[in-house]
Amino acid sequence: MIYLDNAATGRYKPKAVFEAMMEALHSPANPGRSGHSASLKAAQEVERARESIRRAFNADESEVIFTCNCTEALNIAILGWLRKWKGRENRVICTAYDHNSVLRPLTALKGEQDLSVDVVLPNKNGEIDARDIREKMTDKTRMVIATHVSNVTGAVTDVNAIGALCKEFGVPFLADCAQSAGHLRIDMQAANMTFLCTAGHKGLHGPQGSGFLIMKRGVELMPIKFGGTGTESMSLTQPTALPEGLESGTLNTPAICGLRAGVEWTHEHLLKINADIKAFCNILRARLEGLSRVRLYSPQGSGLVTFSVAGKTSVDAADELNEEEIFVRGGLHCAPLAHAALGTIEGGLVRVSPGVGNTLRQAEITAKVIAKICDGK
Amino acid sequence: MIYLDNAATGRYKPKAVFEAMMEALHSPANPGRSGHSASLKAAQEVERARESIRRAFNADESEVIFTCNCTEALNIAILGWLRKWKGRENRVICTAYDHNSVLRPLTALKGEQDLSVDVVLPNKNGEIDARDIREKMTDKTRMVIATHVSNVTGAVTDVNAIGALCKEFGVPFLADCAQSAGHLRIDMQAANMTFLCTAGHKGLHGPQGSGFLIMKRGVELMPIKFGGTGTESMSLTQPTALPEGLESGTLNTPAICGLRAGVEWTHEHLLKINADIKAFCNILRARLEGLSRVRLYSPQGSGLVTFSVAGKTSVDAADELNEEEIFVRGGLHCAPLAHAALGTIEGGLVRVSPGVGNTLRQAEITAKVIAKICDGK
Numbered sequence: 001m002i003y004l005d006n007a008a009t010g011r012y013k014p015k016a017v018f019e020a021m022m023e024a025l026h027s028p029a030n031p032g033r034s035g036h037s038a039s040l041k042a043a044q045e046v047e048r049a050r051e052s053i054r055r056a057f058n059a060d061e062s063e064v065i066f067t068c069n070c071t072e073a074l075n076i077a078i079l080g081w082l083r084k085w086k087g088r089e090n091r092v093i094c095t096a097y098d099h100n101s102v103l104r105p106l107t108a109l110k111g112e113q114d115l116s117v118d119v120v121l122p123n124k125n126g127e128i129d130a131r132d133i134r135e136k137m138t139d140k141t142r143m144v145i146a147t148h149v150s151n152v153t154g155a156v157t158d159v160n161a162i163g164a165l166c167k168e169f170g171v172p173f174l175a176d177c178a179q180s181a182g183h184l185r186i187d188m189q190a191a192n193m194t195f196l197c198t199a200g201h202k203g204l205h206g207p208q209g210s211g212f213l214i215m216k217r218g219v220e221l222m223p224i225k226f227g228g229t230g231t232e233s234m235s236l237t238q239p240t241a242l243p244e245g246l247e248s249g250t251l252n253t254p255a256i257c258g259l260r261a262g263v264e265w266t267h268e269h270l271l272k273i274n275a276d277i278k279a280f281c282n283i284l285r286a287r288l289e290g291l292s293r294v295r296l297y298s299p300q301g302s303g304l305v306t307f308s309v310a311g312k313t314s315v316d317a318a319d320e321l322n323e324e325e326i327f328v329r330g331g332l333h334c335a336p337l338a339h340a341a342l343g344t345i346e347g348g349l350v351r352v353s354p355g356v357g358n359t360l361r362q363a364e365i366t367a368k369v370i371a372k373i374c375d376g377k
Numbered sequence: 378m379i380y381l382d383n384a385a386t387g388r389y390k391p392k393a394v395f396e397a398m399m400e401a402l403h404s405p406a407n408p409g410r411s412g413h414s415a416s417l418k419a420a421q422e423v424e425r426a427r428e429s430i431r432r433a434f435n436a437d438e439s440e441v442i443f444t445c446n447c448t449e450a451l452n453i454a455i456l457g458w459l460r461k462w463k464g465r466e467n468r469v470i471c472t473a474y475d476h477n478s479v480l481r482p483l484t485a486l487k488g489e490q491d492l493s494v495d496v497v498l499p500n501k502n503g504e505i506d507a508r509d510i511r512e513k514m515t516d517k518t519r520m521v522i523a524t525h526v527s528n529v530t531g532a533v534t535d536v537n538a539i540g541a542l543c544k545e546f547g548v549p550f551l552a553d554c555a556q557s558a559g560h561l562r563i564d565m566q567a568a569n570m571t572f573l574c575t576a577g578h579k580g581l582h583g584p585q586g587s588g589f590l591i592m593k594r595g596v597e598l599m600p601i602k603f604g605g606t607g608t609e610s611m612s613l614t615q616p617t618a619l620p621e622g623l624e625s626g627t628l629n630t631p632a633i634c635g636l637r638a639g640v641e642w643t644h645e646h647l648l649k650i651n652a653d654i655k656a657f658c659n660i661l662r663a664r665l666e667g668l669s670r671v672r673l674y675s676p677q678g679s680g681l682v683t684f685s686v687a688g689k690t691s692v693d694a695a696d697e698l699n700e701e702e703i704f705v706r707g708g709l710h711c712a713p714l715a716h717a718a719l720g721t722i723e724g725g726l727v728r729v730s731p732g733v734g735n736t737l738r739q740a741e742i743t744a745k746v747i748a749k750i751c752d753g754k
Contacts, residue, residue, distance in 0.1 A: 005415070034705070099605060101603070227476070250585055328413065
């Protein structure tokens, strides 16, 4: 079996992730609720995870909010920020590479308030250009949202340029780092990110059920969920203090502990991990470039190989790879505007997303199977 | 160490829970996204969990929505249902035993719409009486919410009576089963529950990070989160099909697998588990009844022993127990109206919540330490 769907969920989990999770699972207690030693220890582990995340993303002066996935982090930031502007005429800039976890909250908000969404398309190189964002900036623009790395093509967006632009205009910047965290070194301060959202279970090698929002200290959001925070127990109104004001209900301590270990392990091995991924992609790309029926959509140097096979839907191609026990994703990738921009709505795309443990030999095998598929009907 | 804070997080996890989680953690894949075998297997495990939950709660004709905790399940049901009534004059009936995870969403909704909350107080026996709910029913009442078992006193609410009343009035009934699931056998159909919310990590012996909402099929909610569902990928609008329409983003497969094992194990051993818990509580109660400084707040027969010590705050008493390595919860328990009704806002209450593995000998030891605390200052 060759697993090449790491952009959906990372297959490899470091030993330290299992160990951290096992320890938390074997002595469960509720962090931030009771005052006994087991509860305090759980709370300490959660704080330790926040510290590791701040360190990894150079986010000293930020709050780390734990979520169950990146989608939740994006919803907290997008809905939580834009609902504060209700009653005004509002605009948001996002990109064609944004995922449905960005686009669908924005669509929902359009039903609640006077909101227009300005979508920046990729340029002829398939990249989002900060200059195109500048052109869409207005005095009604409340937020700029950009996916750091496209989950469809792997194209990298220059978040530092966008961050500088947002600083110039005084507009908050949200970076969706679901596909970049653990792959690129992200410096939240250098990129002037107001909000950084990501999943724990992809490039950070943590477990499913983990994700987080990092947000600049001092920013206030309207919560999307309300409930017990272990603080201000007598208040019927949701406390505003962070992080607990945005983390109602019992936290997922085992996942947070696993995520902490994953973040630390990943950032220690970041260069090697991603050099290996690039090497895999380079070989596969080189082989696919020789196949006349294959059209590549991911740019040179990205950590994905995305392609179509002429005369075949991506779902069929992915199914044929699956028959050879090669696991990739076909179809549409929850990023409708990206497929529209690429002209791949009808057939979708096959996405190969390698991760830790995938070998160059597996790249060769995968290329051979794709060649065989091309030779078939 | 004697852990007696199982109402916050259950300490004991059956072997089957670890095994199910380990299997999912060791071969991670994204359920409901890609079409390859590993993804399909993950999706099958998630469906298997939904089936187990339907069986355990007699909820054949219901949707099971996975959440990260009970708070999220309550928010999805409360916000999702009541937001549909925006623009009308709305009333909701809830109880003084409801948790902040019910009360705070309701408070937030008051800021969005014309909503009045009618709170039913416990009667002189400390119980919520369906007749008092009947008295508050109006033609503007959109929902009745009741906590099945109080997390403060352990008092049991007759959900069958409330469900019958709701059926008579045609009003949806939401039962917060955070403290009853795994302790009482819950029959969703017999109790005419429209919505059942619970956590996975308490009485159901699953891991933190798990919880669910069961809702009658055909009921529609406005989602609180929007994003990728793996379906209708080209639609910028959140799909309405369930369960995915209310489960945006990657699911927590390991926690769901663990929860499935926990639900099955718990329901197989339900009678024995809860007979043991009751036996523990009976002994502890009997001993505490002999202490003049102790006042008990939990009714006879409940699965909690909640008390105060005259002249001492509950936090101090809990800290003294902690020094003897007995872990209980003191203070306020995120249920402000319950503390108001009981007159325990100032000092809070000490809650002893035993679970699987706690022995009668531990009940005696706990009683002795409490007696010693009473003998002190």
